[in-house]
Amino acid sequence: MSNLLRGVNLYLIGMMGVGKTTVGRLLAQELGYGFIDTDDVIVKAAGKSINDIFTDEGETGFRQLESDVLAQVCAYTKLTIATGGGIVLRQENWSYLHHGLIVWLDCSVETIFNRLLEDTTRPLLQDSNPESKLRSLLQQRQPLYSQADLHITITQEQTPEQIVATILAAIPSVLKTQVSQHQN
Numbered sequence: 001m002s003n004l005l006r007g008v009n010l011y012l013i014g015m016m017g018v019g020k021t022t023v024g025r026l027l028a029q030e031l032g033y034g035f036i037d038t039d040d041v042i043v044k045a046a047g048k049s050i051n052d053i054f055t056d057e058g059e060t061g062f063r064q065l066e067s068d069v070l071a072q073v074c075a076y077t078k079l080t081i082a083t084g085g086g087i088v089l090r091q092e093n094w095s096y097l098h099h100g101l102i103v104w105l106d107c108s109v110e111t112i113f114n115r116l117l118e119d120t121t122r123p124l125l126q127d128s129n130p131e132s133k134l135r136s137l138l139q140q141r142q143p144l145y146s147q148a149d150l151h152i153t154i155t156q157e158q159t160p161e162q163i164v165a166t167i168l169a170a171i172p173s174v175l176k177t178q179v180s181q182h183q184n
């Protein structure tokens, strides 16, 4: 698979809680790729948590840091990059994402809600009705996520290992499409 990819980066996109960070780390191991989580880089660079960045600099400040980090990481190859769920919102980010293969991890709002029930690290979910917030975020973002090269729908029961296997099995079909598009 690594030979087939020829060092092309994989970008995982999708809603918060879908498993981008968890699956991305495993996927990188399987491919012999490096792993980067854009949120981790932002936290290290800013020296504070995502919650504190949202409080101090607002979502706009966070989105600027996110774009800066994405612009930097896309200069490297052989990486699996777990992005934050809102990376799709800025048009400029797409020019960076399209340097690599974009994989949309998609699962139901119910699954996400159950996973993040106790979580306090996602500022956008600190809402009086987090489930309805998730639904409206998904509604807004779905058309953007659907611009990915690969759409992987996952069920609540699927383990990270199974999701990695599904992604690896699907990659050759997209690479083939891209090669034939170049030939036409």
Ligand SMILES: Nc1ncnc2c1ncn2[C@@H]1O[C@H](COP(=O)(O)OP(=O)(O)O)[C@@H](O)[C@H]1O
Pocket (backbone or CB within 6 Å): 014, 015, 016, 017, 018, 019, 020, 021, 022, 023, 082, 115, 156, 157, 158, 159, 160, 163
């Ligand atoms: N396939 C899975 N099955 C069960 N729990 C999962 C799975 N993938 C992720 N999780 C859990 O869901 C939560 C969110 O996962 P995370 O990887 O941080 O998602 P994201 O980066 O997309 O926000 C974490 O607690 C993680 O352990």
Ligand SMILES: O=C(O)C1=C[C@@H](OP(=O)(O)O)[C@@H](O)[C@H](O)C1
Pocket (backbone or CB within 6 Å): 014, 015, 016, 017, 020, 021, 039, 050, 083, 084, 085, 086, 087, 121, 122, 123, 124
């Ligand atoms: O969906 C979003 O807008 C966000 C998702 C988070 O990352 P995960 O998708 O890894 O949870 C993080 O970037 C921030 O809380 C904003």
Ligand SMILES: [Mg+2]
Pocket (backbone or CB within 6 Å): 020, 021, 037, 039, 082, 083, 084
């Ligand atoms: Mg994450």
